[in-house]
Amino acid sequence: MAKAKTRKVAKAARSTARKVSARKPAARKTTARKAPARKAPARKSAARKPAAKKAAKPRTRAALAKRPPQTFVASHLGAHSFVEGLRSYARYRELGIAAATHGLAQAHVVQFIPPCRPEEVSKLHFHDVDFQMVYVLKGWIKSEFAGEGAHVMREGSCWIQPPKVKHKVLDYSDDCEVLEIILPADFDTVELEK
Template sequence: MTTRGFVVSHARDARFERGLRAFFEYRDLGIARATEGRVVAHVIRATDGDFLSHPHFHKTTFQMIYVLKGWIEFDYEGQGKVRLEAGSCAHQPPEIRHQELGHSADLELLEIVFPADFETVEVPSVNG
């Protein structure tokens, strides 16, 4: 039996920090450290900040989001506009081009990504 990699993250200890997007704050759930960088999991929430989203993709092997509160809209390559609301889950295939179109002020979502340290690449357009 091993306890290597065991981690617990409590809401009472939550710290949100600015990250990839200036209009979001990110709460690291400790999974990247526990998995030695194989997986990252964080809660993302909307915050004050100028909303500016460009078409992009992520160099990942797995990415999913689950909306906890509020809503978010994306334009996905080959799918068009997709609105996700509380309770919605989306798997974003590796390197799918997408662009966020907007979100509610109370947005909170869970994002899980393999690997933890992934690259984001901006592209000219999503569906064209």
């Protein structure tokens, strides 16, 4: 008799469950959808002026991708590695990067000639570049940058000079050497005062 009661209770429970489920809409299986990522609109700087068109310098990714492949290059320090260059108070050691990258970048070591003569070195100028990084290999150099003031950079110091930032060298140690990496390899330097 107890088994019969248990069966009736179980049957009644199943019947009730069917009635309840008939009243409720079936739960739908859904998969969470991610909204597509939206790109932020490009911001235009009010200070930026349209650049004059220059045909010789490929600056777009598509143009840079069309460059010939880069080649391997190694540069070793020798007795005659440093030569005269842009400034009379410095010697330059080209590292072969401009040729190996077909003008994409330039890298050179600048060796400053002692003693520092502020009347010669402290000329305000800027470089028309896309990127310029300087790393102090030996000694120290003191430079002044528009909007940033004067900074003394010592061995191991590194900085980026934004494109066309006005700057000048104020002083340097007798053993000062820096590594410069510049994009593109071909660029103009504009002196602003004599």
